[in-house]
Amino acid sequence: MKALFKTAGRAYKAHHALPPDAGTIADVNHDNVVKTISPDWVDGETKVMESPADHGQDLRLWLRLLTCSTLIESEIRRRLREQFDCTLPRFDLMAQLERAKAGMVLGELSKRMMVSPGNITALVERLVESGHVTRTVSAADRRVQIIALTSFGRAEFEKMATAHADWIAKLFDVITARDGKILFDRLGKLKRSVVTALARD
Amino acid sequence: MKALFKTAGRAYKAHHALPPDAGTIADVNHDNVVKTISPDWVDGETKVMESPADHGQDLRLWLRLLTCSTLIESEIRRRLREQFDCTLPRFDLMAQLERAKAGMVLGELSKRMMVSPGNITALVERLVESGHVTRTVSAADRRVQIIALTSFGRAEFEKMATAHADWIAKLFDVITARDGKILFDRLGKLKRSVVTALARD
DNA sequence: GAAAACTATTTCAAGCCTAAAGTTTTTTTG
DNA sequence: CAAAAAAACTTTAGGCTTGAAATAGTTTTC
Structure with missing residues (x-):
C-alpha cells in the first residue's frame, strides 16, 4: 500500500474539558499536569453544582464518557496508522x-x-x-x-x-x-x- | 463575531461500525435505513461471537460507547455552530x-x-x-x-x-x-x- | 564560554469533515 | 408528455488534526 498519506490519525485529541472530570483527563497522559490542577477545579465543580437541576452530575458523566471513548479511539487510530498505515x-x-x-x-x-x-x-x-x-x-x-x-x-x-x-x-x-x-x-x-x-x- | 468560518461542526459523524451495535447506530438517524439491515447483522454478530475470548462482548460495548459519545458530541457541535457560530x-x-x-x-x-x-x-x-x-x-x-x-x-x-x-x-x-x-x-x-x-x- | 542537548512553538503536507451550492438523472405531477 | 420536484452525487470553501521537520531560545556540559 506504500504510504498513502503522511499522517491522518489523531494521536492526541480528547477535547472538552468543561468541568474537568476531576483529575482524570489530565492524569491520564501527563503526570506533571496534576499538581497544577486542584484549586481551580474545586471552583469549577462547585459552580457547576450550584446550577439548577444538578447539571454537574450530568456534565461530569458526559466528560468521563468522552474521555473514555477518546482514549480508546485515539489508540485505535494510532495502531491502525502504525501497524497498517x-x-x-x-x-x-x-x-x-x-x-x-x-x-x-x-x-x-x-x-x-x-x-x-x-x-x-x-x-x-x-x-x-x-x-x-x-x-x-x-x-x-x-x-x-x-x-x-x-x-x-x-x-x-x-x-x-x-x-x-x-x-x-x-x-x-x-x-x-x-x-x-x-x-x-x-x-x-x-x-x-x-x-x-x-x-x- | 460575524461568521468566522463557513462550517466546521460535524453534523453527522459516528464512525466505526464493526459489528454494528445491532440496529442502533443506523436507527438513530435515518428511519429508512433500518429495513435494509437485519440479515447482514446477524451474520456479523455471529461471526464475532465465535472469536476467542469472547471479543464480541467487548466490541459491542465499545461500539455502543462510541455511538453514545458521537451522538452527543455531534449534537453539541451542531448547537454551538448554529446558536453561537x-x-x-x-x-x-x-x-x-x-x-x-x-x-x-x-x-x-x-x-x-x-x-x-x-x-x-x-x-x-x-x-x-x-x-x-x-x-x-x-x-x-x-x-x-x-x-x-x-x-x-x-x-x-x-x-x-x-x-x-x-x-x-x-x-x-x-x-x-x-x-x-x-x-x-x-x-x-x-x-x-x-x-x-x-x-x- | 562555546558546543550540545533540550524545550517551546511554528510550519508543512495531507487526510478528515461539514454545510451549502451545483450537476445529472429519475420520478412525479399537472 | 413536459415542467417541476426529488434524489444521488460532486464540488467548494474552510475549519480540525496529526506527525515530522524546521526555528528559535534556554540550559547543560565540558
Whole structure:
C-alpha cells in the first residue's frame, strides 16, 4: 500500500474539558499536569453544582464518557496508522462493505457511517486509488454508484479486523463480564435518553 | 463575531461500525435505513461471537460507547455552530482558559486538551483574530507564549457554557441519578482498564 | 564560554469533515 | 408528455488534526 498519506490519525485529541472530570483527563497522559490542577477545579465543580437541576452530575458523566471513548479511539487510530498505515475512516468504510457482499450504494455508506455524502466521495476516491474498493455506476439508475471491496481490500480488512478485535479485548481486559454487561445496559439507556431528547424537536 | 468560518461542526459523524451495535447506530438517524439491515447483522454478530475470548462482548460495548459519545458530541457541535457560530475546539480551548485567571502557556493548553501543539497554534491564531483571546510572549522565557481570555472572550464563553450545561442536562434527562452514578462508576473502571493496558508498553 | 542537548512553538503536507451550492438523472405531477 | 420536484452525487470553501521537520531560545556540559 506504500504510504498513502503522511499522517491522518489523531494521536492526541480528547477535547472538552468543561468541568474537568476531576483529575482524570489530565492524569491520564501527563503526570506533571496534576499538581497544577486542584484549586481551580474545586471552583469549577462547585459552580457547576450550584446550577439548577444538578447539571454537574450530568456534565461530569458526559466528560468521563468522552474521555473514555477518546482514549480508546485515539489508540485505535494510532495502531491502525502504525501497524497498517490506515486511518479509522478507511477502516470503518471497509467494515461496512465487508458485510455487503454485493457492494453498497454511496448514499447508504454515508447513512450507515453517519458522515456527510461529500465526505464519502473523497474517501472512496482514495480507496479506489489504493485498490481497496471498486466504484461502479449502476445500470438501473445512472445516478447511483455501487462501492464494493476488492479481494485485496477484503484481505487487508480481515487482517485489520482481527487485530482490532484483539486490541479492544486487551484494552477492556480488566473489566469484568459483569461490569461490561452493566455498562452496555446503562449505555443503552443513555442512548435512548439522548435519542428521545433529540426527537423532541 | 460575524461568521468566522463557513462550517466546521460535524453534523453527522459516528464512525466505526464493526459489528454494528445491532440496529442502533443506523436507527438513530435515518428511519429508512433500518429495513435494509437485519440479515447482514446477524451474520456479523455471529461471526464475532465465535472469536476467542469472547471479543464480541467487548466490541459491542465499545461500539455502543462510541455511538453514545458521537451522538452527543455531534449534537453539541451542531448547537454551538448554529446558536453561537462556534466550534467545539474553540469552546474547549476557552473552557481551559476560563479557569486559568493568569492565562495559560500554549504547551499547557496542548497537553490539557490532548491535541498536538501545531493544532493549538492555528486555533489560537483564529481566536486572537476574532478577539476572544490574547497571546503574549513571556518576558521570562521568550520561547513561551501566554494565552488568556479577553473580557469579550470570557463573556462569550459564559453564555455558551450556560447553554452547554443545559443541553447536556436535557440530553441526559431520562437517565436516573442512580443509573448516572452506575455509569460514572463503571466508566471509571473502564478508564482504568484502558490506561493500565496502555501503560503496559 | 562555546558546543550540545533540550524545550517551546511554528510550519508543512495531507487526510478528515461539514454545510451549502451545483450537476445529472429519475420520478412525479399537472 | 413536459415542467417541476426529488434524489444521488460532486464540488467548494474552510475549519480540525496529526506527525515530522524546521526555528528559535534556554540550559547543560565540558
